[in-house]
Amino acid sequence: MLQINERSLLPIYEQIVNQMKELIVKGVLREGDKVPSVRELSATLLINPNTVAKSYQELERQGVIATARGKGTFVCKPAASPGMERERGEQLREQLRRLIVEARHLGLTRESFAALIGEETERYWGESDADRSELK
Amino acid sequence: MLQINERSLLPIYEQIVNQMKELIVKGVLREGDKVPSVRELSATLLINPNTVAKSYQELERQGVIATARGKGTFVCKPAASPGMERERGEQLREQLRRLIVEARHLGLTRESFAALIGEETERYWGESDADRSELK
DNA sequence: TTATGTGTACTATGTTAAGTGATACACTAA
DNA sequence: TTAGTGTATCACTTAACATAGTACACATAA
Numbered sequence: 001m002l003q004i005n006e007r008s009l010l011p012i013y014e015q016i017v018n019q020m021k022e023l024i025v026k027g028v029l030r031e032g033d034k035v036p037s038v039r040e041l042s043a044t045l046l047i048n049p050n051t052v053a054k055s056y057q058e059l060e061r062q063g064v065i066a067t068a069r070g071k072g073t074f075v076c077k078p079a080a081s082p083g084m085e086r087e088r089g090e091q092l093r094e095q096l097r098r099l100i101v102e103a104r105h106l107g108l109t110r111e112s113f114a115a116l117i118g119e120e121t122e123r124y125w126g127e128s129d130a131d132r133s134e135l136k
Numbered sequence: 137m138l139q140i141n142e143r144s145l146l147p148i149y150e151q152i153v154n155q156m157k158e159l160i161v162k163g164v165l166r167e168g169d170k171v172p173s174v175r176e177l178s179a180t181l182l183i184n185p186n187t188v189a190k191s192y193q194e195l196e197r198q199g200v201i202a203t204a205r206g207k208g209t210f211v212c213k214p215a216a217s218p219g220m221e222r223e224r225g226e227q228l229r230e231q232l233r234r235l236i237v238e239a240r241h242l243g244l245t246r247e248s249f250a251a252l253i254g255e256e257t258e259r260y261w262g263e264s265d266a267d268r269s270e271l272k
Numbered sequence: 273t274t275a276t277g278t279g280t281a282c283t284a285t286g287t288t289a290a291g292t293g294a295t296a297c298a299c300t301a302a
Numbered sequence: 303t304t305a306g307t308g309t310a311t312c313a314c315t316t317a318a319c320a321t322a323g324t325a326c327a328c329a330t331a332a
Contacts, residue, residue: 011319018234025240037278048321053280064241070278070329078243088242095235096252098154100260102228104161105200106221107214110261116232117253124236125246147290173307184292189309206300206307 001036004045012047016055021064024075025124033075035065062088137172140181148183152191157200160211161260169211171201198224 002019004012023029035041038056042049056073059065063084067073103113138155140148159165171177174192178185192209195201199220203209239249 013319018237021241022233022237025237038280039277050322051320054319056279062241067279068329069280069327072278072329078241085242088238092235092238092242093252093256095231095238096256097158097260099228099231099235100256101154101158101161102224102231104260105157105198105214106224106228110257113257113261116229120229120232120236121246121249124233124240125249149290174309175306186293187291190291192308203308204300205298205309208300208307 002041002045004047013051013055013058016041016052017058017062020055020059024064029075031075031077035073035075037072138177138181140183149187149191149194152177152188153194153198156191156195160200165211167211167213171209171211173208 001023002016004015008015010018020029020035029035035056036044038049038052042052045052056065056067060067060073063076063078065073066076100113103116108116137159138152140151144151146154156165156171165171171192172180174185174188178188181188192201192203196203196209199212201209202212236249239252244252
């Protein structure tokens with residue numbers, strides 16, 4: 001379900017956060033689904049339970065999942081807190097600007113950049129309901 | 137010309153790299169222009185010369201600037217090395233994917249996302265020749 | 273009740289990267 | 303020579319990251 005790249009520059013807990021959000025966007029994980037427990041996921045990925053816990057806490061902070069003591073952790077309905085949305089909206093804009101700067105330095109034309117956007121947008125917005133075979 | 141945010145999560149040297157590339161894309165810095173010396177910029181920004189040197193070395197690695205001992209550092213013509221382009225092209229795609237995942241988690245529709253792209257693209261591709269008043 | 277599986281909290285430790293500070297070297301141009 | 307470049311190399315501090323071990327609080331089922 002998840003895969004950790006030891007050689008990545010990204011911290012493990014961030015890799016988990018990113019991949020979990022990607023699975024949700026792809027429809028592999030849906031609202032109300034239970035995600036693996038801290039101990040289970042740590043055993044699967046061969047990492048420390050504390051690292052998994054840190055990932056879940058970050059995901060909960062972002063309003064992506066909700067935890068219930070003794071029960072488990074579950075995917076939330078997409079309802080970001082109002083204050084959070086503004087903050088992350090600005091981050092999104094900033095990320096986009098850096099993306100454009102990179103694209104220009106790579107020599108992309110405005111047209112080829114638009115084509116790239118179109119490709120990837122289609123992948124993530126086109127087929128909202130992916131097959132859930134990855135659930136194991 | 138440049139501005140460092142001490143509280144940013146980004147390392148100082150990366151902030152310099154990003155902002156320098158942004159100035160070039162905006163046309164404030166152009167091919168052949170001399171950029172501030174390591175010691176001068178470190179004095180202006182109140183940071184260590186080593187940190188500035190690290191930024192310049194990274195920018196040179198990316199083919200953005202060229203350094204000449206005893207002379208100074210200058211903006212290159214946009215000619216990325218062939219191997220570099222493929223590597224960074226993949227990074228660009230990966231950044232774009234994460235951007236889209238973020239956008240969906242923020243609740244953006246496909247239309248509002250496209251609008252955001254359009255806005256920012258216009259800012260960086262629209263007016264290629266910005267006024268150079270920032271040069272001081 | 274007991275047993276098990278949840279998330280959480282805490283302390284401690286080792287590794288790595290980032291940044292600083294100081295010094296020295298090599299090159300260029302006036 | 304003198305001054306201004308980029309570069310190199312130390313040592314040091316700080317913070318982030320991941321790990322390890324232990325313990326606590328809660329929910330559920332036997």
